[in-house]
Amino acid sequence: MRAHEAGALHADGYGHPSWLRVPADVNALVPSLWSASVGRDGEGVLTVAGISVLDLAREFGTPAYVLDEDDFRTRAGAFRDTYTEVFDDLCGGADVYYAGKAFLCTEVARWVDDEGLRLDVCSGGELAVAVRAGMPGERIGVHGNNKSVAELEAAVSYGVGRIVVDSFEEIERLAEVADRLGTPTGVMVRVTVGVEAHTHEFIATAHEDQKFGFSLSGGAAAEAVRRVLAHAPHLQLLGLHSHIGSQIFDTSGFEVSARRVIGLHAEVVAEHGVEMPELDLGGGFGIAYTTEHDPLPPKSLAVGMAEIIERECRASRLAVPRISIEPGRAIAGPSTFTLYEVGTVKPVGLDGGASRTYVSVDGGMSDNIRTALYDANYSCTVANRASTAEPMLTRVVGKHCESGDIVVMDEFLPSDLSAGDLLAVPGTGAYCRALSSQYNHTPRPPVIAVRDGRARVIVRRETVDDLLALDVP
Known part of the structure; x- marks a missing residue:
């Protein structure tokens, strides 16, 4: 040609x-x-x-x-039930956060709440939709690489369950907001693990040269953990977060990602004596847009991820933290x-x-x-x-x-x-x-x-x- x-x-x-x-x-x-x-x-x-x-x-x-609507609810329920069942013996179940960035409106947020899922938002506007829908604050996670003071204030005031921090500036900004409002806030540290998902360059989000998260190389992620711990009790360290990309059709990328992020988890335990209770493996589960795509069903994904997490935690002599995932496209698409x-x-x-x-x-x-x-x-x-x-x-x-x-x-x-x-x-x-x-x-x-x-x-x-x-x- x-x-x-x-x-x-x-x-x-x-x-x-x-x-x-x-x-x-x-x-x-x-x-x-x-x-x-x-x-x-x-x-x-x-x-x-x-x-x-x-x-x-x-x-x-x-x-x-x-x-x-029934299809949306059924897919949401499949992730909820499957991950709860597969991770029950490992860590008491798993939390499924619907990634609102895929598609969100007030009615969809209500469906997510009805089906017992949690909700991940990444802007003040998405948070406003969740609030309007009546989603309980403790079941909301907040993402974003440049959250404004106003967005952080809205999230803390509403009592969101966790905020995923993405920069050193944000850690200081969030600590000041939580202190001023007198509201201790759960925090997860987004870690960039150096895994490039098999997907389009613009939607592969875990390789080093991109805007999201703290890199493992050079110690930025470890330093972020130290800074969050230094702001206790205003900031409460819940765990680490890793998201490796979108339109992913197997668990091989999660295997490398989990090994690296659990390695940091073990370092935090050794250095600070803090065993973080949670670990978020992100989303990115693929769907079929054409006949070229062959996505895994939720059960296969869950079983594969559970095997990876159990093996890596056993190798690091860690108790398995409570796992969370963030499907969006796989439910709404x-x-x-x-x-x-x-x-x-x-x-x-x-x-x-x-x-x-x-x-x-x-x-x-x-x-x-x-x-x-x-x-x-x-x-x-x-x-x-x-x-x-x-x-x-x-x-x-x-x-x-x-x-x-x-x-x-x-x-x-x-x-x-x-x-x-x-x-x-x-x-x-x-x-x-x-x-x-x-x-x-x-x-x-x-x-x-x-x-x-x-x-x-x-x-x-x-x-x-x-x-x-x-x-x-």
Whole structure:
């Protein structure tokens, strides 16, 4: 394949990625990509929780995020039950924090509370959502590499269970806030363990050259522990925190991470006589966006992580601390698909006589930036009907004024696709609405929760009036 200045996808001979197969049936759904209640009716129309997407489009418009509430709750419950069971004999169970950055709104925070999970937030805004939803403070963890004094004051005042500190400045800032408010605050120290997850460079967060945490090399993490202990009783050291990245499909990275962070844990016990009661292994559990992905179920993840923790603690002669994890994408991601309407279908000639069909939809990078930001791959299907037409290779693009405004890089769709058809893109529950924008002054789509044949708005569609409301004449 010849190189091309615009990238390999533009080079002569590029067809489609090797994992993308020509489907025998363009109407077939790959179950691993969709929430449990998604299927097709007798006419081939996509349904979710017993509701036709035709009805959803008529009532709520497109584009729209469609969230299967039972699927979300079931995935949350699976992590809760599995990790509690697997870690019960080791350390009395495990705590599961839903990573709110994946997707958060007041109703979702209530579901998280209902299902007995804890909640991880990483901004004052996310904390405000948790407070509004009534999430108890002791079940909230606060992240962020540059928390403001106001954010720390809000967290301490609400009585959050833990704050994950990320810099020496923050330790001093938090100690002053806790002292001034007279509220002792639980602290975890985020440790950068030097493990680079097998994922995109921008979302691999444990290698040394990045903004998060205290590095093990050079002693920064050990010094952070000393400084937190020096601020007792205003700061109460709970343990160490390590997060190695996102879209991780095996436990090998956790093995190296756990060995290194437990090594620091042992050093703290030896130097300070303090055996920290907790250890957080972060999140990053992958999901299937396309047929190239094969994520592990929660039980396999839990068993693998438990074996690693038990082995490393035994080698260091430590009691196993209480473990916590932070799944976000693995709960929210598969529970949602985005529903679009096709606006144009345009065949484009390529070098060598080849062609590609560009399918433009009524959303784009403003509601799903991940393809442009991370080279993320997605799948999609025609949602409003069945088709007997031959499959054609397409690229699904948005309506924004950017050549990189791509929603689905490569997908086989029926060759009779036309304007007015509906497309559904699965796996959009995490980091799509959360990373959405108003680019080109485009109102953001609503989030529609579906359950037991009923649909309701949990985040309303933005309007042009919303876009103009912040302008000061």
